[in-house]
Amino acid sequence: MDSYQTPWCIILCLMECSRRGKLRKHVNCLRKWFRMGLEPLAGRYNILIDGLFRNGRAEAGYTLFCDLKKKGQFVDAITFSIVVLQLCREGHLEEALQLVEEMEGRGYVVDLVTITSLLIGFHKHGRWDWTERLMKHIRDVNLVPNVLKWKAEMEVSMKRKSKKKDYTPMFPTKDIREIMNLMGSTDSEMDTNLGSEDDRVKDEENPPSDIDQWSSSPYMDKLANQVNSDDHSSQLFSLSRGQRVQEKGMDSFDIDMINTFLSIFLAKGKLNLACKLFEIFSDMGVNPVSYTYNSMMSSFVKKGYFNQAWGILSEMGENVCPADIATYNVIIQGLGKMGRADLASSVLDKLMKQGGYLDVVMYNTLINALGKAGRIDEANNLFEQMRASGINPDVVTFNTLIEVHSKAGRLKKAYKFLKMMLDSGCSPNHVTDTTLDFLGREIEKLRYQKASIMPNKDGSS
């Protein structure tokens, strides 16, 4: 279909990103299109297809893929990989395998990323036994067995660590002031905010002489020393040589691979396994990236293990990406849950000064933290600021606002947000249902109260 070759598809994609408030994706997408010019090459369609999948337009993505495939010249191995991933996400494992077969048939290399997508899909949907079937399809006979071997060895290493009990503090405990120091905030405003609650300003103790004074991570040094003394696990599988290669084969068993497996543990709530994995690759000198830290932190914060979460933050040290919005989001979420939503604005200032920006997720987190802390007006102000800056509220925003106002007894306002949500074409979800149940009960309660007060006042029913 010719329409796919017109700039309309580009505009559509950008509109999708924009509509959902994915400003960062939106901007990245724009940059990519510009960088690539306007030739109809596979790479550009890959971005478009991926964008459609990620923005709830799977059908459009599949249709586009099929049309392009018929034409032949606009698809490549990555296109297939993207579609295989989407099929896995949706649990269409049979179709995913068929597509892999077709890939091989057409001579495209099935690489590590594709394999990993499939294995995660199998794992999620309880079809681990399908790996056998997968192997039959892949021309590179060693790739799947190597992944499985890597996984098995990783699990053996983790068993060795099992003497430790769950959630042992891997990291030193930090207090709020230290957290703020980690964020590099030296503002006087911060000191005012912190007030007298935290007067014992602890300077970092001088590190023991056997630790490199210049190291950004004394904890890593400690681990490194441990590795030197005992431990044979570092020979089990080699990660340090992991380098990006054109077609991702065995050389790509790197931090990306670890992040992938880490996310499986975290998704299942197995924080202890995730910690062990973290320790193992730390032992081996593999450097975690923001992605890794953010996933771990988020899981800890969700469970209320704030010390561990802040410990990770301190572990990141200088490696904190100064404008990583996901990191900041976790911090604000954590502060909110610790009852220190009042510190959010200071953290935000820091983010903005470093060139960061707020997206829909960040606004939702902030509105939630402020609302739960009873700072309803501030939450409302943020909502206005959000809309003024061109970010459309989504279902999470509205759910949060409805809940916060309901619980604060501002039922009319809560109802107003419900109406606003429906008027803007935003579909409610299962969380909305639960929240509305609560709102409904509150409204009933109020009616009942009024009804029982009225007769006493004027004698009528």
Next chain:
DNA sequence: GTAGGGTTAG
């Protein structure tokens, strides 16, 4: 350009 991270209830 493809795996993997950040938000809402109960």
